Amino acid sequence: MKYKSVFDIIGPVMIGPSSSHTAGAARIGRVARSLFAREPKWAKVSLYGSFAKTYKGHGTDVAIIGGLLDFDTFDERIIHSIDIAKKNGMEIEFIEEDALSEHPNTARIQIGDDQGELELVGISIGGGKIEITELNGFELKLSGHHPAILVVHDDKFGAIASVSTCLAKYEINIGHMEVSRKEKGQMALMTIEVDQNVEDNLLKELEALPHIVKVTKIVD
Structure with missing residues (x-):
């Protein structure tokens, strides 16, 4: 170990x-x-x-x-x-x-x-x-031990790609990412653990993306 x-x-x-x-x-x-x-x-x-x-x-x-x-x-x-x-x-x-x-x-x-x-x-x-x-x-x-972004979104094509593209634009490296949904085509949740804390302007840009409902960050 x-x-x-x-x-x-x-x-x-x-x-x-x-x-x-x-x-x-x-x-x-x-x-x-x-x-x-x-x-x-x-x-x-x-x-x-x-x-x-x-x-x-x-x-x-x-x-x-x-x-x-x-x-x-x-x-x-x-x-x-x-x-x-x-x-x-x-x-x-x-x-x-x-x-x-x-x-x-x-x-x-x-x-x-x-x-x-x-x-x-x-x-x-x-x-x-x-x-x-x-x-x-x-x-x-x-884990709660790394900065993280939680993104609630509609379960629609392109939502995950647009979030990933936005993070890349700000040179945010993803350490762990997964998506959970209750039912197909309904609401879904992206859990994204990153290597550095994110600024509020990035959160606002994420929230403005299509199909994004709410964005929350957890600071390390």
Whole structure:
């Protein structure tokens, strides 16, 4: 096995006892916050497998809420994140699920406010690393460790090519890309992990392309 850095071996700098149950959980919550682009007014968190069994002892609950507050893994405020969130007016619910999941460290996060809602499924795969496997009903594979662009688009001919051409114009290198759709000819989602952060002017140009509905970026 090859490691990119010493942190792949010893794990991330973090608050809490477990890279999988604490740091990974915080990162799942923070990706949800990044995609929602604001602090939610309510959060419903369903925990599966070992997350459900040990989330209080390992700080998975405060870590996820800390992520929703945009706290990084090493932020000492994570310890008090639930109290902070409640003082901010956030309604929080945790559910211990009995259903089996594909991965033992799985969380389904539903967040929202009066402007909209978001739902994602994330897994903590060890060493603080995560994968987002579902977003608003779309299946995807998003690591959360690289800058990424999520493009919601009509499932029409040429949509993928036009996005790729636009990225090439700005010399943006694609590290990983996949497309998910719920039904043929309906809505689809491009998940594009890139090697560098993208500027807002590129996002606006992507949104102006034919068949593109919404573009969101995740900053590394």
